[in-house]
Amino acid sequence: MSTVLKPLADRVLVESAPAEEKTASGIIIPDTAKEKPLKGTVVAAGPGKTDEPMTVKVGDSVIYGQYSGTEIKLDGKTYLIMRESDIYGIVEG
Amino acid sequence: MSTVLKPLADRVLVESAPAEEKTASGIIIPDTAKEKPLKGTVVAAGPGKTDEPMTVKVGDSVIYGQYSGTEIKLDGKTYLIMRESDIYGIVEG
Amino acid sequence: MSTVLKPLADRVLVESAPAEEKTASGIIIPDTAKEKPLKGTVVAAGPGKTDEPMTVKVGDSVIYGQYSGTEIKLDGKTYLIMRESDIYGIVEG
Amino acid sequence: MSTVLKPLADRVLVESAPAEEKTASGIIIPDTAKEKPLKGTVVAAGPGKTDEPMTVKVGDSVIYGQYSGTEIKLDGKTYLIMRESDIYGIVEG
Amino acid sequence: MSTVLKPLADRVLVESAPAEEKTASGIIIPDTAKEKPLKGTVVAAGPGKTDEPMTVKVGDSVIYGQYSGTEIKLDGKTYLIMRESDIYGIVEG
Amino acid sequence: MSTVLKPLADRVLVESAPAEEKTASGIIIPDTAKEKPLKGTVVAAGPGKTDEPMTVKVGDSVIYGQYSGTEIKLDGKTYLIMRESDIYGIVEG
Amino acid sequence: MSTVLKPLADRVLVESAPAEEKTASGIIIPDTAKEKPLKGTVVAAGPGKTDEPMTVKVGDSVIYGQYSGTEIKLDGKTYLIMRESDIYGIVEG
Numbered sequence A, B, C, D, E, F, G: 001m002s003t004v005l006k007p008l009a010d011r012v013l014v015e016s017a018p019a020e021e022k023t024a025s026g027i028i029i030p031d032t033a034k035e036k037p038l039k040g041t042v043v044a045a046g047p048g049k050t051d052e053p054m055t056v057k058v059g060d061s062v063i064y065g066q067y068s069g070t071e072i073k074l075d076g077k078t079y080l081i082m083r084e085s086d087i088y089g090i091v092e093g
Helices: A019-024 B017-023 C017-023 D019-024 E019-024 F020-024 G017-024
Strands: A004-007 A009-016 A038-045 A061-064 A070-074 A077-083 A087-091 B003-007 B011-016 B040-045 B063-066 B070-072 B078-085 B087-092 C006-008 C011-016 C038-045 C062-063 C070-074 C075-081 C087-092 D002-005 D011-016 D038-045 D059-066 D070-074 D076-084 D087-092 E003-009 E009-015 E040-046 E060-062 E070-074 E079-085 E087-092 F005-006 F011-015 F037-043 F060-066 F071-075 F077-083 F087-092 G005-008 G013-018 G038-045 G061-064 G071-075 G077-083 G087-092
Touching: A004 A009, A004 A038, A004 A077, A009 G087, A087 B011, A087 G017, B003 B011, B003 B078, B003 D070, B040 C087, B087 C011, B087 F020, C006 C011, C006 C038, C006 C075, C011 C062, D002 D011, D002 D038, D002 D076, D011 D059, D087 E009, E003 E009, E003 E040, E009 F077, F005 F011, F005 F037, F005 F077, F005 G017, F005 G071, F011 F060, G005 G013, G005 G038, G005 G077, G013 G061, G071 G087
Parallel strands: none
Antiparallel strands: A004 G087, A009 A038, A009 A077, A038 A061, A061 A087, A070 A077, A087 B003, B011 B040, B011 B078, B040 B063, B063 B087, B070 B078, B087 C006, C011 C038, C011 C075, C038 C062, C062 C087, C070 C075, C087 D002, D011 D038, D011 D076, D038 D059, D059 D087, D070 D076, D087 E003, E009 E040, E009 E079, E040 E060, E060 E087, E070 E079, E087 F005, F011 F037, F011 F077, F037 F060, F060 F087, F071 F077, F087 G005, G013 G038, G013 G077, G038 G061, G061 G087, G071 G077
C-alpha cells in the first residue's frame, strides 16, 4: 500500500478477510446470528485516546461486528476504518 | 479449541451450556420470565478496562441475559462474545 | 440453597416475599401506585463497583420497584437478580 | 411508625402534607402550574451518594415535583420514596 | 415573605418581574423570539452543587428562558424555582 | 448600551452582523448549506465554567450556527445569548 | 485566504479536495459505502479541548465522514468546519 492512512485516536484500519480464508482458519460465522461478526487484519492503528492505550497492533487478525466501521478505498483496495471498541477480540492459531 | 480468540478490554468468550446440563445443576429458567437468563462457561476473558479489573475467569460458570452477546463459531463450535457487565453472576455448587 | 449464585459488581440476588408476609410486616403496597414497589430478602450480594461499596447485605429485607430485576430459578425456587440502585431501602422492625 | 424503612444512597422517605396544612403554612400551589409542586415532611433520609452528602434531614418540610417518587404504605400510612434531587427546597417559618 | 423556601443544591427562587418593569429597565423581549426570555429577581439561592459554587445572589436581576422553572406560591405570591443553569445572565444598570 | 447583561458561566452575548457587513468582510454563507452559519460580534462573555476558561472576548467577530442562541432585546437592540460551544471560530482580517 | 477563521476548541477548518485529486492520490471512495468518506486539507485547527491536544495540523490531508461539518464561505471559497473527532485519519504518500 503506497498510500498510507494514519488513523486518529482509537481508530483502526482493517483489511477484511476474503470468505475462503475464514473457513481455513477455523472461523465460521453462523448464518443465524443476529449480527454477523466478521474477520480481518489490522493494517494501521491510531495512537489511542488520552489515558487509553491501544491493544491491537498492525498484523493482528481481528473479529468485529457486521455493521462496524466505514468502507474506504486506498490504491484500489477496500478497507474498513473503525474504533478499537468495535473489535471483539484478536484471533490466534 | 485450536483457534484461540483473545477478547479485548472487558469482553468475555462464553460457551453456552446445553439444555440438559441446566436441569442437572439445579438452574431452571422460568418460561414466564420477561428476559430469559442463560447459563454458560467462560472460555476466554479480556484484560479488563482501564481501572476496572475483570472478575470472571476461564472456567467460571456464569448466568447472563437472553439477548447478551454476539454468536461466533470457532472450529465449528458456537460461542458468545459479550461484555462482563452483561453477566449477572457466577454459579457455584 | 445448594446451588449458589455469586452476583457480579453491584448486583443483588433477592427472594421475593410472598403476598401474606407483606401484610404481617405492616407493608402494604397501594393498588393505585403508578409503579408498585415490592418487598423481598437479599440472598446474595456482589462486591460493589469500583469506589462504590455495597450497602445491603445478606438477610436484609428490601423494597424495590415493580419492574426491577430479572427472574431466575435456582433449585426450583424463583429469585430476582437486580442492581443495588434498583433497591429503594431496607425495612426494619 | 413501628416499621422503619431506611432509604438507600440519596433516597428520602417523605410523608405528604394533607391539603389543609398547605394553606395554613402559607404555601398555595397554583392550579395553572404545568407541574404542580407538593409539600411534605422528611420521615427518613439515606446516607447520600459517594462524595455527595445529604442536605435534608428528618423533620424537614420540603417541596417536590408532582410526579416525584413512588408511593409506599408502611403500617397503613402512605409515604413517598424519592431521590433528594427531586426535592426543590426546604420550607421554613 | 414570612414563609421562607431554602432552595437545595443549585436551585434558585425567582420572583418574575411584572410586564411594566421590563420596559422601564430597557429590556424588551421580542415577540418573534423562538423561546421568549423573561426577567425576574432572585429571592433565594441554594448553596450550589459539589465543586460548583453559585454565581447569582439574592437581589440579582436575572434573565431566564420562557419555559424555565416551576411555579410555586408562598404567602399568596407566585415565584419560580429553577436551576442556576437555566439563568442566562445578570442584568445591571 | 446603558443596560448591561452579564452572561453566566460559558454564555456569550452576541450582536448579529447585518447582511451588508458580511459581504464586505469576505464571509459569504452558501445558500445550499444544511445549517447556515452566521456572523456576529461578542458584546459580553461569561467567566467560563469550572476548569474551562473562555476563549472569546468582547469585540471578537465570531461565526456560529444558524439555530444557536436565544434572541433578547436590550435598549431596543436585538442580541443573541448562546454558549461558547455554539461558536465555531473567531474571524480575523 | 486573506480572511482568517480561527476555529475554537477542537474544531478544524477543512478545504474539500476536488473529485479529480482524489483519484490521483490513490484514494477512491466506493459508491456502495453506507456513509461515503471524503478527503480534504486542514486549513486551520483550534487549540484543542482541556487535556485533549490536537493531532491534525495545517496542511494535513484528512479523511472524514460524508455528513461531517458545516459549510462556510471565506473570500468566495467553500470550506467545512468540523470537530477533530469527525476526522478518521491523516493520508500520507
